[in-house]
């Protein structure tokens with residue numbers, strides 16, 4: 399994954415838990431103080447997962463907890479780190495943004511060809527205008543909890559109160575599905 403992901407994880411741990419917690423995570427993951435991730439460079443996924451694993455140990459949280467909180471942080475972080483304008487181009491509401499998310503990844507991949515983006519498909523639920531099903535397909539396994547956090551982060555970004563459920567996965571299912579209920583929209587959407 400691009401180094402931007404590891405930088406966002408570092409930012410999440412530092413801001414939420416302090417410099418010492420981050421140093422502990424970095425050390426446990428086997429990185430020295432001189433090792434740094436370059437945002438525009440692509441690294442083996444294994445390095446990123448090592449950081450997540452170390453964070454679970456240092457923060458005494460499950461992988462699902464770390465990934466969910468990190469997913470929420472990612473939305474804030476990328477908006478602050480120079481991608482706010484790009485994010486704004488792809489929607490001013492949660493629904494619109496999710497419909498456009500594959501386009502956003504295609505856009506990023508034009509410049510960063512090593513991107514291995516997941517794919518998101520929005521399915522409307524007949525008779526439930528404020529609800530939708532989100533189909534998530536990825537080359538990577540285990541990141542569904544991060545998607546829950548990403549959705550919560552988007553809810554905050556667009557000032558939409560949402561409920562997110564990851565649906566039970568049947569034996570025949572090859573991907574994860576999330577049900578999103580939009581409870582209310584407060585204030586003016588950002589963008």
Ligand code: 1MF
Pocket residue numbers: 399400402403437438473476481499506510512513514515516535536537538541544548549552
């Ligand atoms: O393969 C990758 O390196 C990769 C990196 C980030 C693939 C996807 C993503 C983004 N994605 C992370 C979870 C991946 C889960 C999975 O693989 O199953 C989050 C997608 C997302 C979902 C909901 C809301 C917002 C989301 O992301 C918005 C986004 C997506 C990509 C970027 C920024 C915001 C991005 C921008 C530049 C990149 C890489 C990703 O590369 C850089 C970085 C710095 C300088 C130059 C290029």
